Amino acid sequence: xxxxxxxxxxxxAGSKKLIILGIDGMDPQLLRQFMGEGxxxxxxxxxxxxxxxxxxxxxxxxxxxxxxxxxxxxxAGGHGIFDFxxxxxxxxxxxxxxxxxxxxxxxxxxxxxxxxxxxxxxxQLRKGAAFWEILDQHHVRNVLFRIPSNFPPVxxxxxxxxxxxxxxxxxxxxxxxxxxDDPTQAAGAVEGGQIxxxxxxxxxxxxxxxxxxxxFRKGSPPAMEPFSVAVDPLEAVAxxxxxxxxxxxxxxxxxxxxxxxxxxxxxxxSVKGMCRFYLKQAxxxxxxxxxxxxxxxxxxxxxxxxxxxxxxxxxxxxxxxYTQGIAEDxxxxxxxxxxxxxxxxxxxxxxxxxxxxxxxxFPKFHEGLFFFYFSSLDLNSHMxxxxxxxxxxxxxxxxxxxxxxxxxxxxxxxxxxxxEVLPKLDEQTTLLVLSDHGFAPYYRSFNLNTWLLQxxxxxxxxxxxxxxxxxxxxxxxxxxxxxxxxxxxxxxxLNLRGREAGGIVQPGxxxxxLIKEIDQKLLxxxxxxxxxxxxxxxxxxxxxxxxxxxxxxxxxIVGYNRGYRAGWKTILGAFxxxxxxxxxxxxxxxxxxxxxxxxxVLLSNRPIPAPAPALTDIAPTILAEFGIAKTKxxxxxxxxxxxxxxxxx
Amino acid sequence: MFGSHKVKIxxxxxxxxxxxxxxxxxxxxxxxVIHMLEKEIKKVLPPDEGTPSKELVKKRLQxxxxxx
Numbered sequence: 117x118x119x120x121x122x123x124x125x126x127x128x129a130g131s132k133k134l135i136i137l138g139i140d141g142m143d144p145q146l147l148r149q150f151m152g153e154g155x156x157x158x159x160x161x162x163x164x165x166x167x168x169x170x171x172x173x174x175x176x177x178x179x180x181x182x183x184x185x186x187x188x189x190x191x192a193g194g195h196g197i198f199d200f201x202x203x204x205x206x207x208x209x210x211x212x213x214x215x216x217x218x219x220x221x222x223x224x225x226x227x228x229x230x231x232x233x234x235x236x237x238x239x240q241l242r243k244g245a246a247f248w249e250i251l252d253q254h255h256v257r258n259v260l261f262r263i264p265s266n267f268p269p270v271x272x273x274x275x276x277x278x279x280x281x282x283x284x285x286x287x288x289x290x291x292x293x294x295x296x297d298d299p300t301q302a303a304g305a306v307e308g309g310q311i312x313x314x315x316x317x318x319x320x321x322x323x324x325x326x327x328x329x330x331x332f333r334k335g336s337p338p339a340m341e342p343f344s345v346a347v348d349p350l351e352a353v354a355x356x357x358x359x360x361x362x363x364x365x366x367x368x369x370x371x372x373x374x375x376x377x378x379x380x381x382x383x384x385x386s387v388k389g390m391c392r393f394y395l396k397q398a399x400x401x402x403x404x405x406x407x408x409x410x411x412x413x414x415x416x417x418x419x420x421x422x423x424x425x426x427x428x429x430x431x432x433x434x435x436x437x438y439t440q441g442i443a444e445d446x447x448x449x450x451x452x453x454x455x456x457x458x459x460x461x462x463x464x465x466x467x468x469x470x471x472x473x474x475x476x477x478f479p480k481f482h483e484g485l486f487f488f489y490f491s492s493l494d495l496n497s498h499m500x501x502x503x504x505x506x507x508x509x510x511x512x513x514x515x516x517x518x519x520x521x522x523x524x525x526x527x528x529x530x531x532x533x534x535x536e537v538l539p540k541l542d543e544q545t546t547l548l549v550l551s552d553h554g555f556a557p558y559y560r561s562f563n564l565n566t567w568l569l570q571x572x573x574x575x576x577x578x579x580x581x582x583x584x585x586x587x588x589x590x591x592x593x594x595x596x597x598x599x600x601x602x603x604x605x606x607x608x609x610l611n612l613r614g615r616e617a618g619g620i621v622q623p624g625x626x627x628x629x630l631i632k633e634i635d636q637k638l639l640x641x642x643x644x645x646x647x648x649x650x651x652x653x654x655x656x657x658x659x660x661x662x663x664x665x666x667x668x669x670x671x672x673i674v675g676y677n678r679g680y681r682a683g684w685k686t687i688l689g690a691f692x693x694x695x696x697x698x699x700x701x702x703x704x705x706x707x708x709x710x711x712x713x714x715x716x717v718l719l720s721n722r723p724i725p726a727p728a729p730a731l732t733d734i735a736p737t738i739l740a741e742f743g744i745a746k747t748k749x750x751x752x753x754x755x756x757x758x759x760x761x762x763x764x765x
Numbered sequence: 766m767f768g769s770h771k772v773k774i775x776x777x778x779x780x781x782x783x784x785x786x787x788x789x790x791x792x793x794x795x796x797x798v799i800h801m802l803e804k805e806i807k808k809v810l811p812p813d814e815g816t817p818s819k820e821l822v823k824k825r826l827q828x829x830x831x832x833x
Contacts, residue, residue: 200829210822212829289828307827408828446830498830589823605831684833688823703830 133545134741135537136487138186138263139530140179140280141494141707142551144170144717150527158534162549162719169755171718172730173553175655176606176673177711179280179494180214182552182731183264188244189735189750193661196243197265198669199604201687206617208590210603210688212289214281215240215267217418238268238418243665244749246270247735248485256742257484261473264489264552267441268419277421277430279489282441285389285409285417286328286338290440292408294453295323298401308447309408316402321345325358327378327409328387328417339378339387345404352398365395370461373436375412388412390436394458405453407462411439434476437469444495449702456519456702459499467492467529474533478540485738490533492526497555501705505557509698541721546741551716552731558699558706560643561683562650562676564602565590567695571637573600589689596620599630603689605682605708607670608634631656631672638674643696650696652677653710662751675710682708718755725758774798 147168151160162168174182174191176199184195192198202213216239242265248258252273260266262279269276284290292309294301303313314321327339343358352367356374363371371393379386389409396403411417413427413436420439421427431437443466449459467490474488500522502510534549541547568574580592590601595618598611610627613619621627635654643650653675657666660673676682684701685692707714718729726733733752739745740754774782779794786797826832 200831201826210826212826283825284828288825291824291828305824307833308830442829447827450830495830687832688826701833708831 131483131544132742133481133483133542134485134738135481135541135545135547136485136738137530137534137537137547137549138183138487138489139493139549139551139717140264140489140491141497141553141555142527142530142717143493143497143554143556144715146497146523146527146555147717150524150531155524155528156531158531158538159549159719161538162534162547162721166547166719166721167724169718169724169726169729171550171716172728173711173714173716174731175660175711176675177553177707177709177714178605179552180265182716183280184214184242184244185731186550186552186734187242187246187263187265189247189732189746189752190244190663191661191732191751192663192669193657193666194244194663194749194751196241196665196668198673199607201604201607202669203603203609205609205612205615208601208603208616208689210589212281214242214265215283217283217287240266240268240270242266245747246272247738248272248274248276250739250744250747251485251742254742254744256744258487259477259481259485260487260489261477262470262489262491263487264441269422272422274484275422275426277427278419278441280441280491282411282420282439283418284440285387285411286326288408289442290408290445290447292445292448292453293326293406294448295321295404295406296402297321298403306447306451306453308445308451309453311453314402316347319347319349321347321402321404325376325391325406325409327376327389330378330380332380332385339380341376341378345402347398347402354395354398354404356393356404363393365393367395367398368458370394370465373410376409387417388415389417394454394462396454396458405448405458407445408440413437413439430473430476434473435469437473438466442491442495444491444499446495446499446703449499456500456503456515460519460522463492463496463499467526471529471533475536478536484742490530493523493530493551494555496526497523497705498703499705501555501557502702505704508557508559508704509700510702510704545721547719547721548734548737549717549719550734553707553711553716554714555705555707556678556709556714558681558704559679560645560650561686561697561699562641562680563683563686563692563695563697564608564674565686565689566683566691566693567638567641568600568602569691570695573634574598591691600634601689602674602682602686604670605687606673606675608672608674610671612671627671635672643680645696646679648679649677650680651675651710653712655711663749675712676708677710678713680709681706720755722756724755726753726755727758729755772798 150156174185180197184197188195197213201210203210251258258274260276262277264280267278267281269278295312295314297314297316303311314323322344324340324342329336330339346355355364373390375390377386377388390412391409392407394405413431444463448454502508503516503519575594575597576592577594599621600610602608610621611619612621638651641650655673657671733755736746736750736752737754782794786794
């Protein structure tokens, strides 16, 4: 029996403790499988002696939306996060939904220098009170490690570190650099980074680390810091010199964190970051990977924690760590800059850093709430699904023999974390282990905008051809004749009069009829390769969202069947030639689908009588644990109550 | 079709434009005026398809992993 299962309900609020392990992307089907195979004994113990339920996810089941549901107890109509990607209806300019980083608005120009008047800012776009703000009001201590959708962190009395949504030092969500003298490697920007050509002269390479845009200089060119590499002419070894640091790397070796200070105005302004180097190859071709420049937790250029000193304290106690919101460099694997083994080393480092911080912080927890987030299952299920699923187009038997159990091994590491927690539970402590969504294979891409084009809902300008450039968002679209468009991973928008700049669809009867017509057609789409339905659910925003922002997002949320997802290029408004195509990217598992097909998990050391627990129940549950009434905006109920409830995702 | 258009600036406005161009490090009054016009146009009109800002947005978002 796990302590806590039979605890009295009258325990004083002051002595209560609540531990939440937030495991992004933990899937109930995989968890059941691994528990059944005896590979996750701690989860099996918790499930058998406490409870294990599926947790209703958000519409759509994307992490920023899902975690915002959890944080606020509201759905997207209340917190305003509908997708990873939103758009400005007047310009159709896409942007990351959860936060915005802006430079200074005014500047003083002095010669080639532009002196910003006031600093830049980071703005959180999630609306609604976070549950820990309410805990603060009631003097409940709380610690939250890397909870997503909290950059910049909301002001808080507790200790919080921002997670998903935190940019790198360049303001992107991760831009690596790859230095090579290989002439076959095309120089320039790739999906998640930059290929930088270098020359090896007299066994020496000199190049620049590319820093943030320097708003102090006219035109805001990127700040640069030179570094050099002395390549041993005989051995596969190189010595890297960056500012006042020198270190030797063998081929196939990663550096520790390397600190870099970018001078923006000499003697006046600088910004600090840190990165890791990986010598992929010394000979015959020079290949050096440099990670995205992370915000230095000891001296953060942007706010990443509360109190501001907390990020430094963590680094001092547990070592330096990735501060970038999505730390696993999935794009380096997709771009073939890192191979499976190399990416996996990097991803394991991310989890090792998190576990070190967990080991340092968890023993200090004695009261209130302790929330700890793990990203590993999500990112590595995205990248390694192909090697555990022979039906995936990218399945490779040889690679599967090496890496087919990668996802399972990450699940087992999370089981070990739970194994550290279970012995610490006592009568006063409630444990919740939960995920924001589950997982599914991503076999085939559906290019929604291509389908809308082929079905006459998008019209092109006379004489133009959409297929000539699939990288141009909404290239050649004639907005005066276009009735609907797709943007984001699950968003379908009408070109609505009075909302979109060139809107033509009249709100009301015309809009409602058009939604119904498109819904019916999309639900009838069958994949000619498999015969399966591609889309199994269409959620109309006005029916599923409640709150002041209910009309700010997509008009319809497209729910893809397991195995299907919005195509890579349709997401930002391009028109690949085919409506359906195989997914040939290593990013091979996904969850941006029909929300009913990818529920998350909820485990506790206490019985969960709620008939259909969902993410929107978690904030009310947390508050109820400390005897605090939920706010009127929160739509769920404590999962420890048995009262029937309407499901609102 | 792209064309060209000349605008006559004279008197006090020209003097001030020269001062600003010098203070801000522009090569000429022409360069300064064109830059100012571009800035103001950006505020008023939606950006053109394929402008650098769209590319920058795309670059930022690619790090999320979900888009190419």
